[in-house]
Amino acid sequence: MKLRVHEMKKEEKTQDKDDQKLTISExxxxxxxxxxxxxxxxxxxxxxxxxxxxxxxxxxxxxxxxKKSGKIIVKLIGAFIIPILLCAALGILCYITAKDALLNKYEASSRDTISAMGMYSVNKFENIEGKALDFLNSDDVLQYTKNVMMENFVDAKTYADNCRKSLIALAVNNSSITNYFLFTPGAAPITSTSSINFTDTFYDEFKQGEIGQYFATNSSKKAAWFGSHESIDRIDEAAISPYGLTYIREFINGKGYLTIDISRKATDEILNKLDFGKGSISAIITPDGTETFHSESTITGPIFYKSDFYAKALEGKEEFSDYITYNGKRYLFLYSPIGKTGLSLSTLIPQDLLLNEVSKIRIITVLFTIAAVILLSLIGFIISSGISREVNSMSKSLGEIAQGNLSIRFTTKRNDEFRVLSKSLTNMLQNICMLIQDTKGFSSMVSHSADEVVTQSNTLSKAFSDITSAIEDVETGVVSQASDVESSFVKVTQFSEQITGVIKHTDKMGAIADSTLEITDQGKLMVGDLNTKSDATVQITRILAENIALVEEQSKNIGGIISTINEIAEQSNLLSLNASIEAARAGEAGRGFGVVAEEIRKLAEQSKNSSGEIKKLIKNIQETSANTAQSVKQAEENVASQSEALEKTIHVFAEISESVITLANGLKEIMKNMELVSNEKEEVLSSISNISAVSEEAAASTEEVAATINEQKNSIHKLTSEAEDLIRKTKDLQNSIQRFQI
Structure with a gap:
């Protein structure tokens, strides 16, 4: 913390020194x-x-x-060029702003004009469309068409006269109508001029023409505006009054057409109001692409209808304006549809015509800019020349001061800031002279103080070095102690874990001992039961031996019986032989007796054979009985030996039970001691942890003290270096002061 305060104070002193230099230099x-x-x-x-x-x-x-620096006059003139350029930029900006404003105003006025003419034309042309529709829906036209179709020409002529009168009245009441034609199949057309001779096939020819095909293709349309009707014009063009547009409407039943021509005067009236000056082009465009220009115009070919800009205007289906290029020149293109008639107004206005309005502003701006440049350049040259002279004079005087001549005084004939500057420079020189005189005495004192600072700094640096060495030794010991404590804590922790494991295993061993004790008791019971069964087995074995002896004795009796049977068989055999002999003697009468004798003989042989087999079996039984008796005797001995072993086993189980009880009691005692150890090891761990924390804090504090001392030591080294540098600078100052002439 102290080191940080020292660094902050040092930074503040350095900042104050820099601020002082900056302020004075300014x-x-x-x-x-x-x-x-x-x-x-x-x-x-x-x-x-x-x-x-x-x-x-x-x-x-x-x-x-x-390095050669620039003249101040050049810099001042350069500074004056900036407002000159700003004036020129202002003139250009004013010209551009005025040009844009006038162009926008002119464009808006042009759009308003063409829009107004569109509205005016809507009233004119929709009025004609309405009158035409009313005429075709009139009773006279319907009766005229009906009677023509029924070939009632007398009535048809009457209604035709009425239709003619209605068309004449329509043309008289609307000055824009110059020609009209009404024709149906099978009847003479009604026209505004009687000099045209229509053929009987004219209706069919008209229907097959471009206009007729237009209606055939667009069956939903019953009326449309066109630029001309060539089918009628070919008959006698001279007899037809000049027209600009024609409105053709098909009868409701599709059996006839009404054609109304709009005079050139009416179209010229609209186009005259769209005349925006020399070079502008205006036209009324019909749905079939015919472009109607002014009657005095020399333009012949189409301009708008097949152009890209006109197609773009049609996409919007509303008023449109844009700058386009036509024949290498820029034009303002204006478009306005005439209601729902399908007609439209289009105009091209040359951009040069629009820019002529702002040419005067451009000329005036250029003249004023040139005059401002000349005037500002002259003023800048005069002002900069005067300033340059004064600056050169002061620069020369300052050059002598730089060589050490402080007796110079600044003078000027000007009554502006340069006079104030001259007085200030003179006062500054006087103060510098006083400062140099004071500095001579101050430099000696500073040099002596700096020597003392160097001496004390060296002494203090050596003391800090000794302290640093001692603290490093302490730090090493504390770190080693902390490491040992940490190692002890780890080992005690491991020992604690091992104790916990021993307790767990001891618990398991106690449980196993209890289980073993229970198993031992069960074993004693099982061995006792086995001993009882062994005694029963001995008794059964004795009975079995007696039975085997009895079987052996009975076998012997059976042997006697078999001997008797053998004797009887031999006697029967002899008897059979005698009977056979007697039967043979008796001849045919003793034949039956001979058969009986033969059977007796066979029976005697079979009895003899059977007795032999029985004898063999008895012999085997006797052998088996003898072996069994021997085995029973051996089994009796084994059972007796087993009974003795069981008694010993019961005794061993009793000893095991006593040992297991002793083991269980010992394990319980171990458990109590291990629980005491487990409780005390927590206190040991806590103590070691506290010792470790104290060691770590001591190590950290030692490191902080060592770091602080090192920083103080570095600061002392810097202080010593700065003091030595101060001594050198003081000597240089003393030498430099001797060069001044006061």
Whole structure:
């Protein structure tokens, strides 16, 4: 914290020093000698090196720059050029603004004009469309068409006269109508001129013409505006009054057409109001692409209908304006539809015609800009010349001051800021002289103080080095202690975990001992039961031995019986032999007796054979009985031995039970001791943790102290270096002061 405060104070002092230099240098800037820019200034630089590093910038001698600086007159004239350029830019901006405003106003006026003419034309042409529709819906036209179709020509003529009168009245009441034609199949057309002779096939020819095909193609349309009707014009064009547009409407039943021509005067009246000056082009365009220009216009070919800009205007189906290029020139294109008639008004206005309105503004702007440039240049030259003379004079005087001559005084004939500057410079020189005199005594004192600072700094630096070494040793010991404590904590923690594991295993061993004790008791019961069963087995074995002996004795009795059976069989065999002999003697009478004797013989042989087999079986039974008796005897001995072993097993189980009880009691005692150890190890861990925390805090504090001492040591080194530098600069200052002439 102390080091941080020291650094902040040092930064504040450095900042104050920089602010002092900046403030003084702003009040009295250095001035280079414009007369002798390439002169040798090495002497001044060498002689004043110390003072230049010590005194404020405003009090230092001015060094001559080796680079050639620009003249102030050039800079002032350059400064005057900026407002001149601004005036020129203002003139150009005014011209552009005025041009844009006039063009926008002219464009808006032109759009309003063509829009107004569109509205005017809507009334004119829709009025004609309405009158034509009323005429075709009149009873006279319907009766005329009906009687023509029924070939009742007398009535048809009457209604035809009525239709003619209605058309004459329509043309008289509307001055825009110049020609009209009404024709149906099978009847003479009704026209505004009687000099045209229509053929009987005219209706069919008209229907097959371009106009008829238009209606056939567009069956939903019953009326349309066209630029001409060539089918009628070919009959006698001279007899037809000049017209600009024609309105053709098909009868409701599709059996006839009404054609009304609009005079050239009416179209010229509209186009005259769309005349925007020389070079402008205006036209009324019909749905079939016919462009109607002014009757006095020399334009013959189509201009608008097949152009891209006209197609773009049609896409919007409303008023449109844009700048386009036509025949290499820029035009303002205006478009306005005439209601729902299908007609439209289009105009091209040359851009040059629009720009002529702002040409005077351009000329006036250029003249005023040139005059402003000349006037400002003259004023700038006069002002900059006067300033340059004064600056050169002061620069020359400052050059002598830079060489060490402080007896110079600044004078001027001007009564402006230069007089104030001259007085201020003179006062500054007087103050500098006083400052130099005071500095002579001050420099000696500073040099002595700097020597003392260097001596004390060296002593203090050595003391800090010793303290640093001692603290480093302490830090090493604390760090080692912290490491040992941490290692102990780890080992105790591991030991604690092992104790916990031993407790768990001891619990398991206690449970196993209890289980073993229960199993031992069960084993004793099972062995006792087995001993009881063994006694029963011995008893059964004895009975079995007696039974086997009895079987052996009975087998012997059976052997006697078999011997008797063998004797009987031998006697029967002899008896059979005797009977056979007697039967043979008896002849045929003893034949039956011989058969019986033969059967007896066979029976005797079979009995003999069977007794032999039984004898073998008895022999086997006797052998088996003997073996069984021997095995039973051996089993009896084994059972007796087993009974003895079971008694020993019961005794072993009793000893195991006593040992297991002793083991369980020992495990319980171990458990109690381990629980005491587990409780005490928590206290040991807590103590070691506290010791570790204290060691870490001590290590951290030691590091902070060491860092602080190192920073103080570095600061002392810097202070020593700065003091030594101050001594050198003080000596340079003393040498430099000797060069001034006061």
């Amino acid at each position: 009040v009295s800037p250095q001035v280079q000698d414009p007369v002798n820019d390439s002169g040798n200034a090495s002497g001044a630089k060498t002689g004043f090196k110390g003072i230049l590093n010590f005194v404020p910038k405003a009090l230092r001698p001015v060094e001559k720059s080796k």
